[in-house]
Structure formats: C-alpha cells, structure tokens
Amino acid sequence: MKPPVIFQIGWNACINCGACVAVCPQEAGFISDFDTIAVNRPCDIACMVCEDICPVSTITHYIESAFDNSNFGAFSPKFYNHDN
C-alpha cells in the first residue's frame, strides 16, 4: 500500500495539455482549476501515471505524511519524483 501523495505542478512548464487527467484513475472531480490533476488534496492511489505521461515532466509530488499542517511554514515538505 503506497502512502497518499500530494501533487505539485510546475506551472511555468505546464502546457495545459490535460494528459495527466486523461490517464488518472481517480474518481470524477480530481482536477485543479487549471484542468490538471488535483493539487490541493491527497491522492490515495499514488500510481504516478500522471507524472509519467506529462510531456514536459512538470508534475512532482510529496508524501502526505511528510507534510505536517501544524508546522506549516516551519519546514519545506520533502519533494519526491516517482523514482524515489
């Protein structure tokens, strides 16, 4: 069982192609306001196919448990790509 992750999009490189959503097995609505996969809530599937399909590799993630809301601002969450 993989731990839930939260995705981050490097918006500067995102070309809004929608491929990440097309390949995502999540239920309806797991999308951002910019038609990418959701970035504001955890993904409990953590299959990472959205990262794989991105033509410009601009999707990264961190493991949800690495981000402690009570310490928000006190440290930077650790970022991972799917090879970690």
Place this chain on the structure above:
Amino acid sequence: MVTPKYDVVVIGSGPAGATTARIAAEQGLLVLLCDKKQELGAPIQCSGAVSRHGLESAGVVPSDEFVLEAIYGFGVYNGAGESTILDYRQFKPDEYGEGEGRKPLGYVVDRRRFDRCLMTMAERAGVNVMLKTEALGYQPLPYGICEVRLLHFNEEIKVHARVVVGADGLQSQVGKWAGLRTQIKLTELASCLQFVVDKVETSGLLEIVTGHRWAPGGYAWVFPKGHGYAEIGLGVIRTMTAMNARQHLDVFIKQSFFRERFSDSRILEIQGGGVPLAAPLKTQYADNLLLVGDAARHVNPITGGGIHTALSGGVIAGIFLGSIIKAGIEPNKMNLKKYQDLWLEEMGNKMWQLYGVKKHIFATKDIVQRDDMLYRTMSDYFSPYSEYKKI
C-alpha cells in the same frame, strides 16, 4: 424559480459536442451546449489535420475562417529517412490539386477558429450556447429525465434534460459521473508535444516519421500550418522510453535526417496533449447519458486522428437522439445502447480492427521488425487503396 428543461444538454463544445448539438437541434430537439472555456479550442492540444471528406460528411463547408492550409497527400518516413510519398495530386491529377475543378484531400485547421465555427453553426441551428459554464454533476430522476448541475460565472444553476452528452474530451469527467471507466492506460496514451515554427519548408503533405529512435510507441510529424509556418511534433508512449516528449522532440529536431531542414526554425507556439492510441470505450452510455468524441475514445488508434471521428460520431449521436426523443422512448441505459450499436456499425468496428493492427505492431518485441511494421502500416493506411481510408 422554474428549472429550465432541455431535451439534450451537451457538455463540451469541441467538434463532437458542437456537431451533436447542431444535428440534434436540426432534428427539432431543444438543446443546451455548455463549455467551461471562454475561448473554444484553446489551449490547442491537436495538430488540426482533418480530411475534406470528414468535414463534408458532417455538413461543414471548408472555409477561410478556419482553414490554415490545404493538404494533398502524405509523406511517410522510416527511421532512416527512406520515404513513401503518397501525393494524391499525382495519383488522381484530375481530382486533387489547386486548379479549378480540383480539390484538396484535407486541411490543417486552426482549432480555435474551427471550434468557434462549429459552435456558431450549432447556435444558428437553434442550440442555446453557454460559455464559462462548467458541468458539476448529473443525477437521473424519475420519468426519464435527469438533473444537470452547472456553474456559470460562479453561479450554480440546475437544468433538466432527457439526455446529457459528455463531449468533454479525453479528460472526461462526465463519463466518470456515471461510473464509466474513461481513464486511458499509460501504455495507450501518447504523450505529445509540438512546436509551431517559422522557416521550415512544406509542400502540402502531412509528413509522418516512424521509428522507435525518434518516437517510441508513436510517431513524429511535420505538418504545414499555413502562412509559411509548420508544426513539428511527436507523440511517445512513456512506458517505452525513459525520456519525456519534450526531450524526444529536441532530439528529433537536432539529430534526425530532417536536422538541416529544421536548422533555421524558430518556435512560435508550444502545444501539447494526450492522444489515445487506444480502443474505443467499451461502454459509451449510461442512464440518461452518452459520450461522444475523445470522451468515448472515438480516435483512430493508428494515426491518433480525432477530428473526423468526432464529427462523424456527433452526427450519429445527434440523429440517434432525435429519433428516440421524438419517439418518446425513455433514454435509459438499455435504450441508449442502440447509439453505440449504430456507431459501431458505421465506424466503430473499423476502429476496433485498426486497434487490433496497432496492438499487433506494438506487441512485437524486436524493434527493427516493429519499426518496419509500423512504417509499412502507415504507408498502406494513407494509400488511396487503403481499406481504412473512410476513417
């Protein structure tokens, strides 16, 4: 407040959605066409190639409003640069060409203007069009209707419809509402990137470059884009390569047998998208709901072309909806299956055949053999004698 009532609500005003809406309205139905965007067709996720036959069979007259360049044939290349040129001006000089009485084989269109034109055609056929309108969900109700929730300029509104049509593209959320498995396998979605460029010569042909070295799992292309511009792009299957599409495109431009031709190119636009090289969706309907276009994976699994198939699917869906709604048939899952049956009969079965061909090619482990099969299949596909030319 009285809930507005429609026969059909179409979500997404791309080629499939706008055509479904227009044809349904022409059948006498009351139709609402929604799109969340403020400018249709943007951001561009498509190369814009469509056959003349595809336009004409959907009642769309080629127009300067959206045509960027006329196309007269194909150039198919293998990985080493050997080519099969399929110029229809040479095959059938009396039929294809620029002179009087002759026609193009197809066109590269500006998707922003093309989608707007299709929406305008729908609006002129009586469709009620709403932009900046996002679909939030649908709920089947008794008596053969459903409720569709929409968000229009931040205001949530509800409408009733007999059928909601999901034409919301590859990223279809509408299909997911009904529990349809619309997501595409990573092994069957080509990750695509293209540059619109200046200073690359073209000659009225769609040029397709096969070969694992340049585009593993897909192919690269050079298409004329009008006004002296061209588009250079490629699609790759990410399970077949460690590099992303951008890295492959960089290699293709700098290292391929076209590198001299591309050496002075200047990038004017960057576009990308996912192109399904997949089978059509096995179930394209649910209670009060059906899918068209990319949402139903009405995309040619060999070429990735989707405009022609979207237009044709829209015509089929529009006529079908007219027939069942006017006849008072309840649009439940069982009765909407007929839409998919009609679609399969008219074009879907051919797409399944093509999917079989594609699957066979990419199941071949030996790269040299696979490259050769893809090159020969592409060359055959675009030949005037191809059994598949209709889609």
